[in-house]
Amino acid sequence: MTRIALVTGGIGGLGTAICTRLAQDGYTVVANHHPSEADAAEAWKKDRADAGFSIDTIAADVSSFEDSARMVNEITAHHGPIDILINCAGITRDKTFKKMEAAQWNAVISVNLNSVFNVTRPVWEGMLERGFGRIVNISSVNGQRGQFGQANYSAAKAGMHGFTMALAQEGASKGVTVNTISPGYVETAMTLAMDETVRNSIISGIPMRRMAQPDEIAAAISFLVSDESAYVTGANLPVNGGLFMH
Ligand code: CAA
Numbered sequence: 001m002t003r004i005a006l007v008t009g010g011i012g013g014l015g016t017a018i019c020t021r022l023a024q025d026g027y028t029v030v031a032n033h034h035p036s037e038a039d040a041a042e043a044w045k046k047d048r049a050d051a052g053f054s055i056d057t058i059a060a061d062v063s064s065f066e067d068s069a070r071m072v073n074e075i076t077a078h079h080g081p082i083d084i085l086i087n088c089a090g091i092t093r094d095k096t097f098k099k100m101e102a103a104q105w106n107a108v109i110s111v112n113l114n115s116v117f118n119v120t121r122p123v124w125e126g127m128l129e130r131g132f133g134r135i136v137n138i139s140s141v142n143g144q145r146g147q148f149g150q151a152n153y154s155a156a157k158a159g160m161h162g163f164t165m166a167l168a169q170e171g172a173s174k175g176v177t178v179n180t181i182s183p184g185y186v187e188t189a190m191t192l193a194m195d196e197t198v199r200n201s202i203i204s205g206i207p208m209r210r211m212a213q214p215d216e217i218a219a220a221i222s223f224l225v226s227d228e229s230a231y232v233t234g235a236n237l238p239v240n241g242g243l244f245m246h
Contacts, residue, residue: 005225006075006082008032008062008119009089010055011044013188014138017214018086021222023053027084030075032119035059035067062089062115072122081130082123084225087116087160088138092190094149105152112156116163124167124176133176134225137164138217141184141240157182161236168234177233179224184240186212207242 005022009015010031023029033041041057048055056079060071075082090112093104116137127133142150143157161180168178185191185202191211194202203211220239223229238244 001080002026002028003083004028004030004075004079004081005084005086006030006032006072006119006123007086007088008115011037011041011057012088013190014183014186014214014217015088016044016048017218018088018221019055020048020051020053021215021218022084022086022225023048023055025222025226027225028056028079029053030056030058030079032058032060032062032071032089035061062119063110065118065121068115068118069122072119076126081126083127083130083132084134084136085120085123086136086138086221086225087119089115090138090140090156090190092150092153092193094153094194096149097151100151108152109156109159112153113159113163116160120163120167127176128171128174131175133171133174134229135164135167135171135176135178136221136224137161137178137180139180139182139236141182141238141244144182144236144238144246145244164236165234172233175230177224177230179232179234180236181217181220181224182236182238182240183217184212184238184243186214186217188214205243206240210241212239212241 005027011033019029019031061067137160139160140157142154146154164180
């Protein structure tokens with residue numbers, strides 16, 4: 001039976017590449033999107049179908065536990081239990097800390113970090129019971145090294161990997177692996193939204209002197225969810241062009 005993969009933030013720049021790669025790999029893929037993006041999701045689904053990929057979409061606000069649980073129930077009823085979860089939903093609210101408001105802190109923590117609890121919690125027990133699961137949390141180089149103007153984002157992204165390491169221990173003896181991928185700067189709408197001068201100065205500091213293509217991140221995810229990676233758990237795999245090494 002084909003394995004079922006859920007990608008949160010699935011219709012975004014990175015999400016699209018991840019969904020497409022997992023569909024190419026032969027999984028049944030469901031792309032989550034925010035309820036406010038219903039029209040964009042419809043167009044996205046058609047675009048993916050035109051490209052030869054049949055990928056289902058589902059609306060849910062992953063910053064809400066109730067809505068996330070409802071989403072998981074609907075996917076399970078329609079497709080079957082979720083074997084692979086990619087926690088990819090994320091936003092930025094960049095501000096120097098002296099200007100950062102509580103709303104900007106809370107929005108980023110809710111969408112980027114609380115979502116990881118909200119979506120993983122309802123799929124977790126089923127994975128343990130079935131003896132197979134793959135969870136990949138999409139963090140960031142900026143969770144590893146911090147970034148000027150991103151106290152909220154860096155905190156959330158660092159938190160994701162703490163979660164990964166704890167949960168990896170709970171899943172290890174049950175066939176469920178939990179890993180983090182920490183992308184560097186990837187060519188998506190999120191990085192394009194940055195001021196051009198700031199962006200260019202960041203690129204000049206990347207040893208490879210370029211941003212990543214979304215496909216280059218998706219390839220690492222393809223590896224982590226595969227059967228061959230069964231012995232990899234609790235890892236934080238950087239895909240950052242050499243921007244941060246440790
Ligand atoms: N280090 C030190 N000082 C810096 C700096 C840096 N990296 N960047 C800016 N500054 C300084 C400026 O020189 C300026 O100094 P003065 O006040 O002395 O003139 C000051 O900081 C700018 O302060 P502002 O109050 O004007 O800044 P702001 O609150 O409006 O916000 C910012 C500025 C939007 C945070 C901007 O610095 C920025 O865009 N930084 C980059 C943030 C970033 O990397 N975002 C990544 C988005 S993509 C993503 O997140 C994906 C991923 O995972 C990688």
